[in-house]
Amino acid sequence: MTIYRGLNTASSVEADAFHAKVIQLSDVKDGVLHLEAVENYGIKAITREEEAEISVNFIGLRPFPGVDPYSLFAFFESPIGESYIRALRKGASLPILNVKEIQDIPILKLSAEEMEHVGLSYKKAMGAYAQALAAAEQMRIAQLEQVYDKTGLSRGYMQKK
Numbered sequence: 001m002t003i004y005r006g007l008n009t010a011s012s013v014e015a016d017a018f019h020a021k022v023i024q025l026s027d028v029k030d031g032v033l034h035l036e037a038v039e040n041y042g043i044k045a046i047t048r049e050e051e052a053e054i055s056v057n058f059i060g061l062r063p064f065p066g067v068d069p070y071s072l073f074a075f076f077e078s079p080i081g082e083s084y085i086r087a088l089r090k091g092a093s094l095p096i097l098n099v100k101e102i103q104d105i106p107i108l109k110l111s112a113e114e115m116e117h118v119g120l121s122y123k124k125a126m127g128a129y130a131q132a133l134a135a136a137e138q139m140r141i142a143q144l145e146q147v148y149d150k151t152g153l154s155r156g157y158m159q160k161k
Contacts, residue, residue: 006054025057059099066112070119075107 006023021038028034054060063069075081084105089095110118148154 006056006058006060022055023058024055059097059102068112068115068119070122071110071115072107074118074122081105 022041023033023038027037061072063072076085085097085102088097088101088105090098145154
């Protein structure tokens with residue numbers, strides 16, 4: 001896996017720059033990347049020419065061919081993966097991770113089949129979780145609308161919809 005630090009974007013655009021979407025910290029809310037908010041920036045031609053890049057606020061992990069990226073998600077979101085990351089963070093108010101130290105995290109050596117199985121299981125679990133959250137949010141809204149209806153608040157609420 002290739003590990004790299006994101007780009008430091010500048011406000012001035014140089015003549016030999018190309019335009020690419022650069023994911024900033026503000027584009028991620030509650031752990032979710034909002035692609036519609038990602039802006040284009042002029043980037044020096046000496047950098048990697050990708051469709052989208054990451055800003056200096058992020059560290060990129062690019063799996064080698066044959067490595068299931070979801071198996072890496074599963075590892076880094078596991079209690080063991082999170083403990084490695086917590087141990088590497090420096091800084092009290094703004095935690096900082098160093099690229100060189102991340103390279104030293106021992107990642108499980110799995111066969112391609114095992115990685116694929118772990119990745120599929122992870123995607124299935126996260127999909128079920130997202131569906132459960134959506135269903136819970138719909139139930140919460142329906143119950144609140146009942147409360148608003150019983151208290152008479154729904155008349156003003158319904159007019160604003």
